[in-house]
Amino acid sequence: xxxxxxxxxxxxxxxxxxxxxxxxxxxxGRIIGEGYHKQYGKNHAEVExxxxxxxxxxxxxxxxxVNLEPCSxxxxxxxxTNFILRxxxxxxxxxxxxxxxEVSGRGIKQLSDAGCRVKVxxxxxxxxxxxxxxxTFYEKKRPYIILKWAQSxxxxxxxxxxxxxxxxxxxxxxxxxxxxxxxxxxxxxxIMAGTQTxxxxxxxxxxxxxxxxxxxxxxxxxxxxxxxxxxxxxxSAPTIIFTEKQAQSKGNISFITIDFSADIIPQVLKHLYxxxxxSLIVEGGxxxxxxxxxxxxxxxARIMTGQQKLNYGLPAPVLNCxxxxxxxxxxCRLRICKNCG
Numbered sequence: 001x002x003x004x005x006x007x008x009x010x011x012x013x014x015x016x017x018x019x020x021x022x023x024x025x026x027x028x029g030r031i032i033g034e035g036y037h038k039q040y041g042k043n044h045a046e047v048e049x050x051x052x053x054x055x056x057x058x059x060x061x062x063x064x065x066v067n068l069e070p071c072s073x074x075x076x077x078x079x080x081t082n083f084i085l086r087x088x089x090x091x092x093x094x095x096x097x098x099x100x101x102e103v104s105g106r107g108i109k110q111l112s113d114a115g116c117r118v119k120v121x122x123x124x125x126x127x128x129x130x131x132x133x134x135x136t137f138y139e140k141k142r143p144y145i146i147l148k149w150a151q152s153x154x155x156x157x158x159x160x161x162x163x164x165x166x167x168x169x170x171x172x173x174x175x176x177x178x179x180x181x182x183x184x185x186x187x188x189x190x191i192m193a194g195t196q197t198x199x200x201x202x203x204x205x206x207x208x209x210x211x212x213x214x215x216x217x218x219x220x221x222x223x224x225x226x227x228x229x230x231x232x233x234x235x236s237a238p239t240i241i242f243t244e245k246q247a248q249s250k251g252n253i254s255f256i257t258i259d260f261s262a263d264i265i266p267q268v269l270k271h272l273y274x275x276x277x278x279s280l281i282v283e284g285g286x287x288x289x290x291x292x293x294x295x296x297x298x299x300x301a302r303i304m305t306g307q308q309k310l311n312y313g314l315p316a317p318v319l320n321c322x323x324x325x326x327x328x329x330x331x332c333r334l335r336i337c338k339n340c341g
Contacts, residue, residue, distance in 0.1 A: 001067065001093070001095050001122045001126075001127070002123065002126075003022070003024050003031070003065075004021075004023060004024055004065050004066060004067040004095065005022060005067055005095075005123070005126060005127065005130050006022065007022030007023070007034060007035070007045070008020040008021050008022035008036050008037070008045065008067055008130060009022075009130070010022075010036050010038070011037050011038055011039070012187045013186045013187045013188075014039045014040065014213070015037050015039060015040050016040065016133070016189050016278055017040070017134075017137070017189075017276050017277075018037060018040050018134075019037075019068055019098070019100075019131045019134040020036075020037065020067075020130055020131055020134075021036065021037045021044060021045040021046075021066060021067060021068050022034075022035070022036040022037075022045050022066070023035050023036065023045035023046045023048065023050075023064065023065065023066040023067075024049060024064075024066075025049050025050060025053055025059070025062050025063070025064055025089075026062060026064075026065060027058045027061060027063075028061070032053050032054070032055070032058055032062065033050060033051075033052040033053035034048075034049055035047070035049035035050075035051070035052055036048060040076070041076040041077075042077075043077060044070075044071065044077055044080050045066060046064065046070055046080040046083060046084060047077070047080065047083055049064070049066075050083065050084070050087055050089075056087070059087045059088060059089050060087075060088045060089075060090070061090070062089055062090075062091075063089070063090075063091040063093060064084060064089050064091070064092045064093070065092075065093045065122075066092070066094055066095065067094075067095035067123075067127045068094070068096055068127065069094050069097050069098040069103055069104075069105075069107045069108055069120075070084060070094075070107045070111070071098070071100075071102075071103050071107060072103055072106045072107040072110050073102045073103060073106070079107075080107070081107045081110045081111055084111065084116070085110075085111070085114050089116070090116060090117060091116065091117040091118075091119075092111055092116055092117070092118050092119075093118075093119045093122055094118065094119065094120045094121075095121075095123055095124060095126070095127035096120075096121070096127040096128055096131075097120060099134070099135050099138045099139065100134075100138060108120060132144055132299070133188075133278045133279040134278060136278075136299060137273070137278040141270075141273050142269040142270070142272065142273050143189070143190065143269065143272050143273065143278055143279050144278060144279045144280070144299050144300075145269075145279075145281075145282065145292065145298045145299050145300070146188065146279070146280070146281045146282065146298075146299065146300045146301070146302060147282050147289055147293070147298050147301040147302070147319075148181070148184065148281055148284075148301070148303075148304075149283065149284050149289060149303060149304070149316060149317065150172040150173050150303075150305075150306060150332065151172065151303065151305055151306070151316035152172055152305075152308055152309055152310040152313075153305060153307055153308060153309050154309040154310060154311065155315060155316050156310040156312070156314060156315060156316060157172075157284065157285070157286060157313075157314055157316045157317075158200070158285070158286075158310075158314040159310055159313045159314075160313045160314070161200060161314075165200075167199075167201070167202050168200075168201060168202065169200075169201040169203065172304070172306040172308065172332070173306055173329075173330075173331050173332050174330060175209075176329075176330040176331065177304065177329050177331050177332055178209055179209045179210055180329060182206075182207045182208065182209040182210035182212075183207075183210045183212070184281060184302070185205070185206070185207045185210075185212075185214075185215050186210055186211070186212025186213065186215075187212075187279075188215050188279040188280065188281045189215055189216060189277045189278055189279050189280070190215050190216040190217075190218055190240075190277050190279065190280045190281070191205045191215040191216070191217055191218065191280070191281050191282075191283060192217075192218040192219065192280055192281070192282045192283065192288070193217075193218075193219055193282075193283050193284055193285070193288070194219065194220065194284060194285045194287055194288035195219055195220060195221045195222075195225060195226060196285055196287070197283075197284050197285035197288070198226060198230060198232055199225070199226065199230075200285075202230055202231050203231060203232070203283075204231045204232075204234070204236065205217045205231075205232065205237070205283070206236055206237055214236065214237035215237065215281070216237065216238045216239070216240060216277065217232055217237050217238070217239040217240070218239070218240045218241075218242070218268075218272075218280070219232065219240075219242070220241075220242045220243075220264060220268065220288070221241050221242070221243050222243060222244050222245075222260055223243075223244070223245065224241075224243055224245050224247060226241070233253060235251050235252045235253070236252075237252065238252045238254070239252055239253050239254070240254050240255075240256060241253065241255050242256050242257075242258050242264075242267075242268055242271075243255055243256070243257060243258070244257065244258065244259075244260045245257070256271055258271075263295070265291055265292060265295050265297055266295075266297070269297060282298075285314070286314055286315070286316070286317060289317045290317055293319060298339050299338065299339050300336070300337070300338055300339070301319055301321075301335075301336070301337040301338075301339075302334060302335075302336055303316075303319070303334070303335040303336075303337070304329070304332045304333070304334055305332055305333050305334075305335065306331060306332045307331060307332065319337060321337050321339065321340070322338075322340070323335055323336070323337055324336045324337055324338050
């Protein structure tokens, strides 16, 4: 099952809105086939693993391990349960029941009713963490939300800005750690930054330093202050602007009108849910991050603390929660927190 999880991770950034799934075929204690879901709309992990077995006659005496319940409905591909039964695999070991309503328990029942031995709940917690984005989306009807910011050793996320401060970010991390940030971006469906951060830093919010698909760029611009010359309008990635004004969507740029007299974050998350966006990384600035923290709409936080000091500037957000882990990166220390509330 650990190998299934390891295989599944190879599909991160390519399979959403599908879950991450890896599969292993075992014959008399030896792995004879492996596979994972590589891309949305393509073969599922079970099909990849079964097809990889050189001697198909061995399948009749084999066990199939998969981290998530095999699908039993017709989606972009035929049901995996039918494919398993067609190859007469006598035993299926499943990490976790699928939360997706069209599957949830039906795949297990179909396999059992056909005489297949089914075991469920192997490394269940690890399997759930692997697909935390998928699970959060269906349980909470919103994307899985990751807060991310970089702060100086003395707790600032930006220099003090004046009218004469040049446009551009105040770098706290080095280029090696920026590659890590771009890798994170490639793993999520959408990325969000505040209007003032976009004005100050003019970020691209893309994965240009790491291979992968650019996330959908999102910001909240109540009065449409952002100028067309900014990088967020360069059409290099789909971009959504939430505003109170009417504006014509064009090319990769979409405008969505929301009610600014009501709570903003729940409205944004509702729209993202309807757009089938399962994960969102929020990269600032301070006001936007505080909005998510105060509302409780966050699941994971990644705080990168650099070695240099800024001495003064914009203080970093305060996150009063238990630290899950610390990781030493190239030029900074990463603190990872989970929202257990």
